Amino acid sequence: MRKLNGHHIVGILIILIGILALLNNFGLVNISLTYLLNLLWPLLLAIAGIGFIVNRRDLPSIVAGSLLIALGVIFFGRNAGFFEIDMQNFWQVFWPIIIILIGLSLLSKNQPNSTGQLAIMGAVEKNDADWELTSGKYVALMGGVELDISKAAFGEKEINLDLSAIMGGITVIVPEDVAITCQGTAVLGGIDLMGRGTGGIVGSATMQSGNLQSADKIIHFNCLCILGGIEFKR
Known part of the structure; x- marks a missing residue:
């Protein structure tokens, strides 16, 4: 199944708004664009x-x-x-629900698996000398993850890592001799790859740093960022 990309969705909505604006200018429809934007976002x-x-x-x-x-x-x-919402009461209900969901996440995954780590309202730090880097997942849920690849021992030439920052942050330090690719989606957050990034309400991008043909070590990152940030730096 082909993946849904945020920039495709935004593009379709922009085209729709442009068509409606054109029809509105010719008097074929009578729609307030301000109301439409407020309705669609x-x-x-x-x-x-x-x-x-x-x-x-x-x-x-x-x-x-x-x-x-x-x-x-x-x-x-x-x-x-369709209905009225007291926003003060809404946020009073919303945050306790998030805390409950975090608790359920802990119950469903009490121990991190051998190929990844989960940081919930805490920190996971991989910065010791010669820690083993293998393909896996790292998740920061209202917490932080730091991966210092410069101190890692590679288990294989090509590594695949899934990074998820949900109301949290992930920092990845990559040495110059490691080539990386990054495919990511950010919602109300940002992904920064050596100063090049994507963010905003919904952002999606594919980026690369280093020469994939000549590099002895390659890492492919698949990133998800919601209300948080993922940063890559040399």
Whole structure:
């Protein structure tokens, strides 16, 4: 199944708005563009949430995707006038639900597996000399992860790492002799690869640093960032 990309969704919505603006200028329709933008932006959250669940299907993505879908539906319903929401009461309910979901995540994954680490309201640091780097997943959920690749012993020439920063941050230090590729999606967050990044409401990008043909060590990163940040630096 082809993955849903955030920039494709945003592009389709922009084209739709442009068509409606054109029809509006010719008097064929009578729609307020301000009202339309206010109505449609929550759909970006819901569609992005569906994309995370369909494309990745791991626990952090399901949790984050479900939250985005819920937020999108709630704000769309409020902006469309289907119901009224007291925002103060909404946030009082929203944050306890996040805490409950974090607890459920801990119950479903009490111990990190051998190929990855999970940081929940805490920190995971891989900066000791000669720590073994293998393909796997690293998740920062309201926490932080630091990976110092310059001190790692590679288990194989090409490594595949999935990085998820959900209301948290991940920092990756990469030595000059390691080539990397990065494919990432950011929602209300940012991914920075050596000063080149993507972010905003929904952003998606593919980036590369180093020569893949001549490098002896290669790492492929697949990144997901929601209300947080992932930074790569030499």
